[in-house]
Amino acid sequence: MNADSAQSIPLRKHVQITVSRYLKDMGNTVPENLYQMLLAEIEPPLIEEILKRTNGNQSRAANMLGITRNTLRTKMQRYSIRPPSSKIIRPGR
Numbered sequence: 553m554n555a556d557s558a559q560s561i562p563l564r565k566h567v568q569i570t571v572s573r574y575l576k577d578m579g580n581t582v583p584e585n586l587y588q589m590l591l592a593e594i595e596p597p598l599i600e601e602i603l604k605r606t607n608g609n610q611s612r613a614a615n616m617l618g619i620t621r622n623t624l625r626t627k628m629q630r631y632s633i634r635p636p637s638s639k640i641i642r643p644g645r
Contacts, residue, residue: 596631599624608635 606612
């Protein structure tokens with residue numbers, strides 16, 4: 553699979569394939585609290601990537617995610633996510 557074909561597959565399909573593979577790998581073991589476990593696996597990288605995209609601007613990141621800035625900050629605290637440094641380093645300072 554090349555990069556172009558990977559981009560043409562909807563995110564939903566990627567998630568479906570991954571969940572299906574996970575359940576298959578579980579065999580006869582019945583997973584518990586699967587919804588919360590999936591959120592805990594998906595939310596941190598989603599937040600981290602959006603923060604990178606917005607250069608650490610939490611207001612813009614929250615807007616992109618469709619949540620409030622306070623909710624974003626709560627989730628960042630929950631998952632120990634630190635925003636990427638957006639400080640501008642000026643010579644001579």
